[in-house]
Amino acid sequence: MxxxxxxxxxxxxxxxxxxxxxxxxxxxxxxxxxxxxxxxxxxxxxxxxxxxxxxxxxxxxxxxxxxxxxxxxxxxxxxxVADSRAFVGFKVTDDMAYGVLTTLRSEIVARHDRPLTTHDPAQVADLLAEMTTELTRGHGARVAGIGIGVGGLVRARAVVGESRFLHWRDVPLAELVQERTGLPVVVENDVAALVEAETWFGAGRGLDRFVVLTIGAGIGYGLVLGGRRVPYAEEDRGFGTHWIVSADGPLTPEGERGSAVSLLTIPSIRYQIRAATGHDHTYEEILVLAAAGEPMPARVVEEAARALGILVAQIANFAMPQKILLAGEGVGLMDVAAKTVEDTVRGRRHPLAAPIDLETKVSDFHDWARGAAVLAIQVLVLGTAEA
Structure with missing residues (x-):
């Protein structure tokens, strides 16, 4: 900042x-x-x-x-007084900017989304400034700050060191947006922002040991110990790319053969179906076909569910969390194959191990934007950009 x-x-x-x-x-x-x-x-x-x-x-x-x-x-x-201050949160993807306005307790009171037609940092900052004006129009509470979540490596909660989705390196995003809005701005990796939000106001509130596992375009992981998120240098450096869960599993454009990324992410699941059938389906369509018993979608979804069960069991065995929150756009997998996930978890744990408190939350991009707004809330109440 x-x-x-x-x-x-x-x-x-x-x-x-x-x-x-x-x-x-x-x-x-x-x-x-x-x-x-x-x-x-x-x-x-x-x-x-x-x-x-x-x-x-x-x-x-x-x-x-x-x-x-x-x-x-x-x-x-x-x-x-929750509505005494307002906060803007953004989730920036490769083709969209999702924005929310929240109260001091991170309750969403307005949403506004815009297509991202360029990755030029200055133009992206212009767009976020315009969206901030739109989000705050007509709301009486004083806007106290802006939080921005991006898929990438972020330094000092201000500079996007690297984002392969946006093709950015060393972009001072906080400074660019602050110059245009006059508001304090904090930037963070999007998974880290989601973890902070769930720790302060969501599934991890009041817990000493807590894990967030996200599945969607990629795989995200966040660990909370002593009620505080554990930062790590490898954030968004391909979590799950080299985590092999099935040595003879699929080889996809992203991730090693049989890795968590190759088995679980939405692009990898779509790639497997397209390679096997010659037909391109959305993730939601694949889940519907799997539920209906179509052989190839059912097989791919079953393998993904086993991979998820292995991940959850291994995380529980090593991190010993009180709760694991499964979030992201890919958690619809649980609607179709929850039993496979649960059976796999039990098979990878000691018979006398305590049951895992596994909570599932279907997250849209506004939830990720809300997570970014919580970063701005933390800056206000802690008086520092370091949560």
Whole structure:
């Protein structure tokens, strides 16, 4: 980022911890908040008083409480004003830019998409600036920042070091968009952004160990330990390309023979069907044909399901997460072949191993854009681009 992001007014570390816990987990009663942060009642009162006086936190009626007691008593739960700030999030693909406007709690309140007709960085930045104007038109909340997710290697949450989808190297995307909008901008790998969103506001909220596995145009992986995403240098350097799950599996244009990428990604599944039948089908059509028992689609989908089961089992065996979230455009596979996935997972785990909490979430590109908006939320509340 080229300038400091606007943040919550200067807070002490203790005040910031209280405010963030209420943001992510609220509304919370004072007793619950004190328990979560291991604070005495007196310490909590000292920390929350300036937050309430400044309007950062508010007292809200307790659900189910009689109307006559909903009058600002100290026992009332604390919450944030979710619509006090707005955030723009973008997911940029090779041919589209998907945009959302969210509240402080990452609830989507507007969507706007535009075709990407060029990969020229300056023109892409122009487009994102135009979309920001469109998304924020008519919304009263002050826009506090922009988050952008791209499929690629991102440095310092500002520069796209490499993106094979956009054919970019060393593009200072945050600076380009900030110059055009005047808003703080943070850029991140799209899978990392999705992991941050699910950790703060989604399936991984409150969990110590959590994994996100995405399948779609590629395979993405994110690991959360101690409630924080683990960054790694190989982000978006082809996760699954060299992870061999079946030595005699298919050879496709992307990935080694029998790799997770060759077996599981949407382009690879479409390639296998086209190579075997001479007919080009969409991914959705292949799933329908497989469900109907068409031999070749059924075989390819079954192999993909086994590959997914092997991946899930191996991740569970090594990372020991409390939950694995399966997301992305390719998770329709579970609608057709969930039993194969589940049977494979059990076959690759110790008989006495605890069942895996596997949650499936069909994600469209607006979910990825929402993930990018959460990056901007983090910059506001943490006061830094580093989550």
């Amino acid at each position: 080229t300038s400091a992001a606007a943040s919550w007014h200067p807070l002490s570390p203790g005040e910031r911890s209280v405010a963030i816990d209420v943001l992510v987990n609220g509304p919370l009663s004072r007793s619950e908040l004190a328990r979560r942060l291991d604070l005495s009642a007196g310490s909590l009162t000292r920390l929350t008083k300036p937050l309430i006086e400044s309007g950062l936190l508010i007292e809200v009626p307790e659900a189910g409480a009689p109307a006559e007691v909903r009058t600002g008593r100290p026992s009332q739960p604390l919450d944030v």
